[in-house]
Amino acid sequence: EAGVTQFPSHSVIEKGQTVTLRCDPISGHDNLYWYRRVMGKEIKFLLHFVKESKQDESGMPNNRFLAERTGGTYSTLKVQPAELEDSGVYFCASSSSRRINGELFFGEGSRLTVL
């Protein structure tokens, strides 16, 4: 079974440009989460999808961030326009509501560097 995959693994862009991060959750997982770790600090929640619906987007920093989950499968997180403070590692995680232990499976993260 393939794990959570994220693309790209590393992206370097200039301030003002646009970047789109993609996450492919584990097949069949209805829950998908985006988290971010900035400057080696704590990992912060961004948002939560249940299938294609946004369940909780309270962690999204501002309207420059747009997340979608087309058809309840993969998800994209677009940053437009990117700012210096957006640099960090963006993690995607998925889980299945059918699993009682609620284990989250994380991807390897997409490192974003904004110059």
Place this chain on the structure above:
Amino acid sequence: AQKVTQAQTEISVVEKEDVTLDCVYETRDTTYYLFWYKQPPSGELVFLIRRNSFDEQNEISGRYSWNFQKSTSSFNFTITASQVVDSAVYFCALSESFIANAGKSTFGDGTTLTVKP
């Protein structure tokens, strides 16, 4: 508001030493989940354990053990006889969501553990 504090930013030990990673949390909820994750050099976060707030029993899994003390709001993680492969960043996390799903979690800053041969 919830908060997770991992006071140890970096720990360095020599192989075969025991090491304890501290985690202190704050929450107003009476029901919650606590987690530990490991982030090896490859980058992904690996789930290690989940503990719910009603279960204060300590847990042991091989060389890993967890000590949950509700009275002190702590959920410490001990690695016995550490190995080089244990070198990683370890995150403690808290979820206030008392549903089967892990839900939205608050993470600590992480503790970087280096085990030297």
